[in-house]
Amino acid sequence: MIPSAFDYAAPATVAEALGVLADAGDDVKLLAGGQSLIPVMKLRLADPAMVVDLGRIGELSGVRDDGDALLIGAMTTHHQIATDPLIAEHLPLLAKAAATVADPQVRHRGTFGGALVHADPAGDMPAPVLATDATFILAGPNGERRVAAADFFQGYFTTAVDDGEILTHIRVPKYTGWGAHYEKFTRVAQQWSIVAVAAMVRVEGGTIAEARIGLTNMASTPLRATAVEQALVGAPLTREAIATASAHAAEGTDPASDLNGDAAYRRHLAEVLTKRAVIAAAGL
Amino acid sequence: MTITEVGRSRLRKEDAHLITGRSRYTDNITLPGMLHLAMVRSPFAHAKITSIDASAAKSSPGVVAVLTGADVAAEQGSLPNAWPITPDQKAPAHPAIAVDAVAFAGEVVACIIARSAAAARDAVELVDVSYEELPVVLDLEEALKDEVLAHPDLGTNKSATWIFDSGEAGTGKPISEALNGAEVLIERTFYQQRLIPAFMEPRSTLVDPTGEQITVWSATQIPHILRLMLALTLGIPESKVRVIAPDVGGGFGGKLQVTPEEAITVLAARHTGKPCKYTETRSESLMAAHHGRAQVQKVKLAATKDGIVTGLDVHLLADMGAYLGLVTSGVPILGAFMYNSIYKFPAYRFECTNLFTNKAWTDAYRGAGRPEATFAIERLMDELAVELGMDPLELREKNWIKHEEFPFTTVAGLEYDSGNYEAATAKALELFGYDELRAEQVRRREANDPVQLGIGISTFTEMCGLAPSRVLGALSYAAGGWEHAQVRVLPTGNIEVVTGSSAHGQGHETAWSQLVADRLGVPFENVEVLHGDTQTSQRGLDTYGSRSLTVGGMAVLAAADKVIEKAKVVAAHMMEASEEDIEFTDGKFSVKGTDQSTALGEIAFAVFSAHNLPDGFEPNLDSNATFDPQNFSFPHGTHLAAMEVDTETGQVTIRKYVCVDDVGVVVNPLIVEGQVHGGLAQGIAQALYEEAVHDDAGTLVTGSFVDYLVPSAPDLPHFTTARTETPSTTNQLGAKGVGEAGTIASTPAIVNGVLDAVRHLGVKDIKMPCTPSRVWAALEEAKTTGGVQ
Numbered sequence A: 001m002i003p004s005a006f007d008y009a010a011p012a013t014v015a016e017a018l019g020v021l022a023d024a025g026d027d028v029k030l031l032a033g034g035q036s037l038i039p040v041m042k043l044r045l046a047d048p049a050m051v052v053d054l055g056r057i058g059e060l061s062g063v064r065d066d067g068d069a070l071l072i073g074a075m076t077t078h079h080q081i082a083t084d085p086l087i088a089e090h091l092p093l094l095a096k097a098a099a100t101v102a103d104p105q106v107r108h109r110g111t112f113g114g115a116l117v118h119a120d121p122a123g124d125m126p127a128p129v130l131a132t133d134a135t136f137i138l139a140g141p142n143g144e145r146r147v148a149a150a151d152f153f154q155g156y157f158t159t160a161v162d163d164g165e166i167l168t169h170i171r172v173p174k175y176t177g178w179g180a181h182y183e184k185f186t187r188v189a190q191q192w193s194i195v196a197v198a199a200m201v202r203v204e205g206g207t208i209a210e211a212r213i214g215l216t217n218m219a220s221t222p223l224r225a226t227a228v229e230q231a232l233v234g235a236p237l238t239r240e241a242i243a244t245a246s247a248h249a250a251e252g253t254d255p256a257s258d259l260n261g262d263a264a265y266r267r268h269l270a271e272v273l274t275k276r277a278v279i280a281a282a283g284l
Numbered sequence B: 001m002t003i004t005e006v007g008r009s010r011l012r013k014e015d016a017h018l019i020t021g022r023s024r025y026t027d028n029i030t031l032p033g034m035l036h037l038a039m040v041r042s043p044f045a046h047a048k049i050t051s052i053d054a055s056a057a058k059s060s061p062g063v064v065a066v067l068t069g070a071d072v073a074a075e076q077g078s079l080p081n082a083w084p085i086t087p088d089q090k091a092p093a094h095p096a097i098a099v100d101a102v103a104f105a106g107e108v109v110a111c112i113i114a115r116s117a118a119a120a121r122d123a124v125e126l127v128d129v130s131y132e133e134l135p136v137v138l139d140l141e142e143a144l145k146d147e148v149l150a151h152p153d154l155g156t157n158k159s160a161t162w163i164f165d166s167g168e169a170g171t172g173k174p175i176s177e178a179l180n181g182a183e184v185l186i187e188r189t190f191y192q193q194r195l196i197p198a199f200m201e202p203r204s205t206l207v208d209p210t211g212e213q214i215t216v217w218s219a220t221q222i223p224h225i226l227r228l229m230l231a232l233t234l235g236i237p238e239s240k241v242r243v244i245a246p247d248v249g250g251g252f253g254g255k256l257q258v259t260p261e262e263a264i265t266v267l268a269a270r271h272t273g274k275p276c277k278y279t280e281t282r283s284e285s286l287m288a289a290h291h292g293r294a295q296v297q298k299v300k301l302a303a304t305k306d307g308i309v310t311g312l313d314v315h316l317l318a319d320m321g322a323y324l325g326l327v328t329s330g331v332p333i334l335g336a337f338m339y340n341s342i343y344k345f346p347a348y349r350f351e352c353t354n355l356f357t358n359k360a361w362t363d364a365y366r367g368a369g370r371p372e373a374t375f376a377i378e379r380l381m382d383e384l385a386v387e388l389g390m391d392p393l394e395l396r397e398k399n400w401i402k403h404e405e406f407p408f409t410t411v412a413g414l415e416y417d418s419g420n421y422e423a424a425t426a427k428a429l430e431l432f433g434y435d436e437l438r439a440e441q442v443r444r445r446e447a448n449d450p451v452q453l454g455i456g457i458s459t460f461t462e463m464c465g466l467a468p469s470r471v472l473g474a475l476s477y478a479a480g481g482w483e484h485a486q487v488r489v490l491p492t493g494n495i496e497v498v499t500g501s502s503a504h505g506q507g508h509e510t511a512w513s514q515l516v517a518d519r520l521g522v523p524f525e526n527v528e529v530l531h532g533d534t535q536t537s538q539r540g541l542d543t544y545g546s547r548s549l550t551v552g553g554m555a556v557l558a559a560a561d562k563v564i565e566k567a568k569v570v571a572a573h574m575m576e577a578s579e580e581d582i583e584f585t586d587g588k589f590s591v592k593g594t595d596q597s598t599a600l601g602e603i604a605f606a607v608f609s610a611h612n613l614p615d616g617f618e619p620n621l622d623s624n625a626t627f628d629p630q631n632f633s634f635p636h637g638t639h640l641a642a643m644e645v646d647t648e649t650g651q652v653t654i655r656k657y658v659c660v661d662d663v664g665v666v667v668n669p670l671i672v673e674g675q676v677h678g679g680l681a682q683g684i685a686q687a688l689y690e691e692a693v694h695d696d697a698g699t700l701v702t703g704s705f706v707d708y709l710v711p712s713a714p715d716l717p718h719f720t721t722a723r724t725e726t727p728s729t730t731n732q733l734g735a736k737g738v739g740e741a742g743t744i745a746s747t748p749a750i751v752n753g754v755l756d757a758v759r760h761l762g763v764k765d766i767k768m769p770c771t772p773s774r775v776w777a778a779l780e781e782a783k784t785t786g787g788v789q
């Protein structure tokens, strides 16, 4: 498991990193936690001529209060997301999802930004972030640009990040007081999601006032279960009503078939897991 | 003799170095001037090699040489199969580096030798191999048709057919009688999926050709057999080969092999005259180290209406894969004697056809043949119970050998020396809460609970302690089954025990020290156990088949006894008494009826100085012993699994697992517990998680641990383990093997439990591994086919 030889740079600031990227040509890869990139390089499925390590750029790490949102640095680790008090208060969905990623070692190295840019359809962070309507902040040769979550995930392992750009921060609106749950379905404890459902609900006087549902691994990108979200608005806080709404979960999905299950099974799982996620989020 | 050690849960003495990184695995060893190897492997499952252009690789920086099959064709020989199960068994030649053709994806076609591991790896891509693809045969039923051949030159995919017939063998009635007269006949086909041993330490070999001998360090279970086989295969005098198995990180049968990579490393060292090391990657390990199981079992169980089993007919198709490894062909035969298990029905027939396919070859994997057999019979007993509307335990009890009937000669011709199935089952039931769980099962069914409960039973036995040499001979195995030990008494009275059974995680160092400490009356700490180096341990047959204690341990005790006999002569001389009056207890020799005594340590020093020894006494207390068992040992037990099936998702969870194992007298309960836990994990893995899957072209799809799902601690329940102790009568300690018991017993317990949970919903069978998607699909299918039968 030895990767091909590559050049390595470890810039200390975003500006410096952008400079290195500009000079490096197009055969370059950014290194965040390395939990996806390094395995792929060791298997020689990727052999970049240069690796630019973002690990020394302090400004990319941490969670800040930014008014109606939290500003999360791309290099913030899964472990930090799972344990950060601001996130626990305003975005418990992210904490719950991050806690299901792999094992403690991977969570201590793998990063929020790395997982989002990697955009594995089975990865656990994209769907929750999509459900929050977050904004992605990218630094590039022409300055900063912002991309809405709905436009960020473009396909199988493909995002709006262009060559030469760095994801610096993710601005996630606060959902203080919302109930949240991430329902992940796997065959063994430490596994990528076969299907998972991210759910946030705002309950008002015995009914569901608002709901946001994200689906993991139901297509080449994370999806919003909009039909379920709509059906839940105004629904009474009962298991039956939630189950009825959740029956729409597979609408508009296009899941893959693999060793863990075929598409039909995944569509079925989406319904069952949506029901369970919403019930848990609603505290029933 | 005061017993203070045997039966004591000592922490393992070897663990301190293993878990603090002071370990010496083969890959940790670096020699001056050492070169590194990387293998070029075939991406195709079946192809002719039309040309190999290694020129670019040869001129790549750091590359010293590239070896192809053609380069070593004259010297590489054919890798050994030690078990020709029939005189007309067919087998293709098995070159370490493929010469003209490849027969599975992952087969080595060239070897890079370079100054660094990175340089070797870089050059792999530069070797240009041209292949002409050939059609592949992957499925056993297809292989049987002989339409597509795994090895066209052989003219058939059939390696051998092996039959046992109780009517012909005189051990029972003809099966035709049972089948024709059956009041109830249960007919099933079971699929034993292909598994990958997935030991923790990947295989690694280092060969030093400098000096008079070739020294081979290898991550192997079998240093002694490897030495002999490398010598025979490569034409090196055996005395010129020294094999060392340093710390070895697990094997589970997967390192009971003479591998192409070991032979290639020797060839590379010979070619370059320099030490050469090869360590496989995990991907290579999953793809090219031998696999296990892979059988189709067509079985018929005949019984009377009141549940007396009258006969069993077994037709097996066994997947050899592309070649016959060391014991590939014999693995199904090891199962042949176990299909009748603990039951005493009168007629049994077993027929196995060994077939070649274009996949990695199969060979021993924890249990080797016996898990497959146990699965089939235990699944059948459950199916019969359902058919008859009987409680599955009651049915088993009706048919099993009663404790007062031992020794019992089975319909397969083995003599079970001892056992008490009633006692183990009673204890298991008590710990399990059988009646309460059955009541809960009824409640859940009635309430149509989305989570259904099932109870899985497996009452098993197995044959272990491989093996009486004459039995192995009768089965056409090339070697014997004895084991050797040496006990050396050092001048200080410290003891060195040299054992031929080479541990690779089992804890022999601790257990053997306990045995010898008791026998010689010396402190545990004063015993050192040496193994795994053919220069220290000249003779041995190594570690597999749960043989170490019941065979190797007995050799150790026999050698210790010889030490006592020798020392007695000196003691008599020193104390001026006659030998008959000398007694040995707790490390001291004393003269009967006096208070005169001498410790073993004092005698050891007297022998060392040799100043005053009896006339003609050879000045050493060392002794050798070789033990050849007269029979196998037959551990048994009752395993009960409470399984929950989430009918909405198909997810299966183990709610409770109780096992009562009878492994006879236990030397170290902690080690036994560890073996049981690990064994259970692997058996459960077959039931629920693991399967080697290939695509239509024969490429391994489960080529990494992302897809080949090995369960870890969070996937397994808290195991409730207990023991009954019915001593074996076939060895002086009364011990039976424990290395494979958990793996053999647990697979059917789990699957029986899963089916018990959903059978009332119309599910008839679920293939292993019972994955959520398969369970859900079975439930869906049951709905459309009309539910309850």
Ligand SMILES: Cc1cc2nc3c(=O)[nH]c(=O)nc-3n(C[C@H](O)[C@H](O)[C@H](O)COP(=O)(O)OP(=O)(O)OC[C@H]3O[C@@H](n4cnc5c(N)ncnc54)[C@H](O)[C@@H]3O)c2cc1C
Residues within 6 Å of the ligand: A029, A030, A031, A032, A033, A034, A035, A036, A037, A038, A039, A054, A074, A075, A100, A101, A102, A103, A106, A109, A110, A111, A112, A113, A114, A115, A117, A118, A120, A122, A123, A124, A125, A161, A165, A166, A167, A168, A190, A191, A192, A193
């Ligand atoms: C054993 C194991 C199990 C795992 N299990 C799970 C799981 O269950 N669920 C799950 O969701 N994930 C899982 N992962 C993946 C883990 O979450 C990774 O951490 C994550 O996918 C990638 O994050 P990283 O920081 O390691 O990124 P890296 O591997 O360093 O990079 C990933 C990709 O993103 C690019 N990139 C990284 N940061 C930036 C940036 N700031 N701007 C632009 N491009 C960037 C890199 O160039 C690279 O292409 C697992 C990983 C391992 C090793």
